[in-house]
Amino acid sequence: MNIPRTSFPRIVIIGGGFAGVALAKKLSKQEVQVVLLDKHNYHTFQPLLYQVSTGGLEPDSIAYPIRKILKDFPNFHFRLANVEEINTLENKVLTNIGELKFDYLVVASGAETNYFGNTEIEKKSMAMKTIPESLNLRSLILENFEDALLTSDLNERNALMNFVIVGGGPTGVELAGALAEIKKGILPKDYPDLDTRLAQIHIIQSSDCILKGMSAQASEKAEDFLEKLGVNVWKNVRVTNYDGKTVTTNTDLTFETATLVWAAGVKGANIKGLDAGEFVTKSDRLIVDEFNQVKGLKNIFAIGDIACMITNECPQGLPMMAQPAIQQGKQLGENMVRLIEEQPMQPFVYNDKGAMATIGRNKAVVDLPKFKFQGVFAWYVWMFVHLFFLIGFRNRMVVFINWVYNYIRFDREARLIIRPFKKKLKS
């Protein structure tokens, strides 16, 4: 990679998610050369991916060009690259577009879907961690309803209209709620030839509550909201397999569906060269100390979802959410300047701002450190916070317009099969 060396130390950041972007911004005015690598040329606002899958938002309004974020920063370079290996002995990264030496490396590669080794589920199910994946799910849902019109086999038709979501975390809950609203408000009008009341939405959670990371109050209320929307919530059920038609579980329960969404787990998006050894957890995250330094590696750091920072409050590591990522990115930016100036670094202290999830129209649950509330007000708070953290004024405006429109009209207009997922028609 022909990036000229300067007299400044070179910091290579892998990943332009919440953590990587927060770090880059902090380093913008410093005497360092920064190279940011990402396999996409845009930052993705992951918390709203489920709205892309369900036609509520355009994909382009939850993405933001990384080059634009960096454009006013001197000494910054972006390269669209897939990092294939990290060589910790020679201080270089190997990518699909060549090698790059670093003085400091920050791994901010995020998380990826964890199938826990089940390759059949991996092959047959849908994930929702990236914009292309979310668009594939959007296409599949719509294609399934088009196909339901074509079959006279009732079982097949029902399977095409059913949805099974595995995992009762925020992603699963928010997706289930959105699907329930589509079933009620949009499908009967779009598909008058189908009895869309027969469409079933199931959410399957292996433990005894949904939204496990939140308060009992939030969890119970969310379950209540889901059930009122007609979603079937199954707890203490573990999915064992999916052959593309039938979902089997560790109980007698089975489900017939053409759409299985796997939101049951994430793991660190680890990279060869750092993916084994003392610093890797069971779920492929990198164990870091309070300075986000990877255990035993002086000039290599990890921030965001990939980093596992164990604290007294979080013995399993900080939660894999936007807030720890942003806070770690900012703090590491300050610490790297201290490190280069040979000042002592400051330990990271997580400021837990709480968690929230939306289930549907006027229905959300919010846990703040001091208050917990659910319902309409929580829903407004949820929307405000998401608009606030979305990058880009234009994105905020477009998302806002869509939300107002969807709210007033009970609609979601981006129900477009732009790239078919199941079969290719002549385009």
Place this chain on the structure above:
Amino acid sequence: MNIPRTSFPRIVIIGGGFAGVALAKKLSKQEVQVVLLDKHNYHTFQPLLYQVSTGGLEPDSIAYPIRKILKDFPNFHFRLANVEEINTLENKVLTNIGELKFDYLVVASGAETNYFGNTEIEKKSMAMKTIPESLNLRSLILENFEDALLTSDLNERNALMNFVIVGGGPTGVELAGALAEIKKGILPKDYPDLDTRLAQIHIIQSSDCILKGMSAQASEKAEDFLEKLGVNVWKNVRVTNYDGKTVTTNTDLTFETATLVWAAGVKGANIKGLDAGEFVTKSDRLIVDEFNQVKGLKNIFAIGDIACMITNECPQGLPMMAQPAIQQGKQLGENMVRLIEEQPMQPFVYNDKGAMATIGRNKAVVDLPKFKFQGVFAWYVWMFVHLFFLIGFRNRMVVFINWVYNYIRFDREARLIIRPFKKKLKS
């Protein structure tokens, strides 16, 4: 296709473009059964496709779900289908999802890119007739600039930054203008490591003027606008081949480019069973009479780009634009009711409302029947007319916000490589 027969006559419409949708709306309250077939589940607002390719608009805001257009019409059915053949003897269409009998058939399948038999150009060039094609072009442009950073071969780098557009019609002119603005306003900030001044934009026209269908005044002014924006306009030059690297012409001129956009011709998107015989023109359009009836076929009609209606003013057939399509769709809707009621049909009279093209910021050319004007006011008229004809309130709002934002900020934020066109990175 299991669509139950009713006592009403069945009208099958192939294509949900301007013509098909206008016809469907006219038939909404009539005693007919209508089946609309399209290979996409959305209507595309084709005049703005070039803004999708150049990152100015989201694809989702120039598309509109066809099912939503039809949702309040009784006796309407939509099927996502690729029509493979028309059987005029047995009055049925054959599709990838089965056969369908009709009483009346309306072909509104539009136009497709015409490569005039050059399969190498067809394989190596980019077209811009559909949303997926426009998104492919968007990805390719951005990927080429990312690749330009990776090569130290100056010729290769320049070729990656050059654009050759073949065809000086509205599509070619509007795309060239948009690329020139991107070159000036966005590329230098996004790619500080590249000398983007070296990027060249060429538009090649085989005849002696661009915007051939418009007035001499509009054509000259458009050329003037393009040249001021730094676009190289080549007239009386015909492209003979493109091997993926070098564009050859019928003159000594050659161009090195990684991006050839083929906007040099369209032909009717004709369908087997109607694609030969007395009613087909050289460019695959169906010759229709003043009632849009296909020559010699009593119950088969054609409207929009696929229909070639020869009038005194237009001996080559009406222009392949939105206005004739919309007007023919509406008129045919009324005529079909007359036909079914055994009343005499009324001949179609084209109301020429003029033509317009935009070249860039504050630069457009407008030919109205009584006035011709160019510049800032023409640009406002262009925007107003396009917003007005766009389907859907939400789409209009989102497009409007994008235009205001792009105008104020000299920006185009949808420069996202969501589905890579050239190479697949891990996603």
